[in-house]
Amino acid sequence: MEIQFLGGAGEVGRSAFLLKDEKNLLLDYGVKVGTVKPEYPLVPGRVDACIVSHAHFDHSGALPTLYNHSLPVAFGTRPTLEFSELLIEDSLGISQKQHTGPAFTKGQIKSFVNKFVSYDYHVPLDFSNYEITFYDAGHIFGSAITLIENKRNGRRLVYTGDFKIAQQELQGSAEIVHSDILMVESTYATRSHPDRATTTKAFIEDVRETLDNGGVALVPCFAVGRAQEILAILYRNNLIDQTYLDGMAKKATDIALRHPEFVKDKQLLMSAMKNVTWVEDHQGRTTALDGPGIIVTTAGMLNGGPALHYVTRLSPQSKIMLTGYQVTGTNGRKLLDGRPLEIDNETRKIKNPAAYYDFSAHASTEDIYEYVRKSNPETVVCIHGDAENTESLAENLKTEGYDAYAPKLGDKLTTQF
Ligand SMILES: [Zn+2]
Ligand SMILES: [Zn+2]
Incomplete structure (x- = not known):
């Protein structure tokens, strides 16, 4: 399998990772916000399906741009669908007001919503050679850690999306899922959050x-x-x-x-x-x-x-x-x-x-290392963090014996899956 890093590699924002195999599966397709102009991820080739880990705009904001000539099916939880629709529609209004011009139309948002199939946590779904299951990520309502299991050989790829182990008022702990390949968020890989x-x-x-x-x-x-x-x-x-x-x-x-x-x-x-x-x-x-x-x-x-x-x-x-x-x-x-x-x-x-006030809903450095050690993969891919964070995490994990990697934008990683 080849993993293409279309965004969210060495940066926070516009998360977008394409898993290329017989069928191509896209993990998130977000927009980087906060800068002068929104930044979009690289354009993928063929997309057969996409996983939406959660509704935040840096994971979902560019999804409607995919619904042009093709209509890939999208998978996520029910709250992820409803929150994404809310945030994406709002962004359309803002870009029209600011005359930055929308990157997509209302019709494309509708196509995305129509092609979205929602699954609860722990309910497996079949896609191509994979069985895909969502677990609670403890980040926001409906946020998911995604397990993709290869039905041919039992290999497991886990994509954490954004997660948090320490509990919040309305969110429980992220569920730890065993993996062979782990794609882990690194936003605060070098920082603890205050209690x-x-x-x-x-x-x-x-x-x-x-x-x-x-x-x-x-x-x-x-x-x-x-x-x-x-x-x-x-x-x-x-x-x-x-x-x-x-x-x-x-x-x-x-x-x-x-x-x-x-x-x-x-x-x-x-x-x-x-x-x-x-x-x-x-x-x-x-x-x-x-x-x-x-x-x-x-x-x-x-x-x-x-x-x-x-x-x-x-x-x-x-x-x-x-x-x-x-x-x-x-x-x-x-x-x-x-x-x-x-x-x-x-x-x-x-x-x-x-x-x-640091009310972060992201994993702290302690959370990240705990997740990696308990998930116990061979390969760790450090994403969703600036280069300093992803590289330092990968370096440290190598000293612990993991095959760890901090990709850059546009990189392609071939891995045994
Ligand atoms: Zn998020
Ligand atoms: Zn994020």
């Missing part, structure tokens, strides 16, 4: 302090996963009554609630959603801004959505609390670096204090 309880404590203390000062805690969040985690944390800390929810996170939460079997603590999410105030219109936004209060809204890197409406209208007592990693070039990164923001083609200096 989740410590991060939560600091976050809650800062929220309370802002409320005590009469200000607004503006909490920009990614719509899928992070927003719901933050709401669960606010509920647990008796702060949900003072919390407003705005933007795409509302629709995303609806989808999560429709698939409770993919939520670790369904009751917790339901209680949080029952007690949060949903912002429905302009008046709602004005009320939320009056403070004291907490506003949970999209976009997580301040590159669009209602977060931009709020960020320029905050009272001096208010604070901006970023809950995810801020990619270089995004407004969120600029804010943390003390630089002015780009909003509607204008440069705006924001004076409110801003802080970053």
Whole structure:
């Protein structure tokens, strides 16, 4: 078998890996966001089917471009389908607004959705010479670790997608799957995350302090996963009554609630959603801004959505609390670096204090090594990390006796499968 690295090799974003055999199977087809223009993966040759590990845009965003002349079948979980459709449709709206021109049409999104066949975790599906099974990745609702088993010889290739072993409020641990070839995400291959309880404590203390000062805690969040985690944390800390929810996170939460079997603590999410105030219109936004209060809204890197409406209208007592990693070039990164923001083609200096809290849903360095050792492959392919991370992981794994490899964009790897 040959593995072609069309994206996500030596970089985070635009994950895209083509497994070439009798039939060609594509693992994810995402877009790199946050930079000036979205970056697409290399164009694959023939694709017979694609696996969608989870809905995040860096794994799903380019899928509709495949639905031009051919119509490959797509496999993933039900939440992955619904969240991808939401995020991809939203991206179409944004690119039209920004006149960057859509890379695909509404019709192509429809074709992708029509060709999507959903499977629950642990339910094997037959494709060509393979049996394919999804396992819980512990990253976001419906995120999957994919096992591809060759029916001819029993060899097992495992693609982790994005995963996390340490538990979150609404996600359990990633399931460890035994493999011969392991393709593992390396986002934080050289970094530990601070303990989740410590991060939560600091976050809650800062929220309370802002409320005590009469200000607004503006909490920009990614719509899928992070927003719901933050709401669960606010509920647990008796702060949900003072919390407003705005933007795409509302629709995303609806989808999560429709698939409770993919939520670790369904009751917790339901209680949080029952007690949060949903912002429905302009008046709602004005009320939320009056403070004291907490506003949970999209976009997580301040590159669009209602977060931009709020960020320029905050009272001096208010604070901006970023809950995810801020990619270089995004407004969120600029804010943390003390630089002015780009909003509607204008440069705006924001004076409110801003802080970053590491609520990462990715594997830490400890998680990655634990996964590799327990999965126990012969070959490890280190992907979804910048070159420094993937190369250092591969080097370390070689010293432990693994045949480890950190591919570059466009590389082809021939492997026994
Ligand atoms: Zn992800
Ligand atoms: Zn990712």
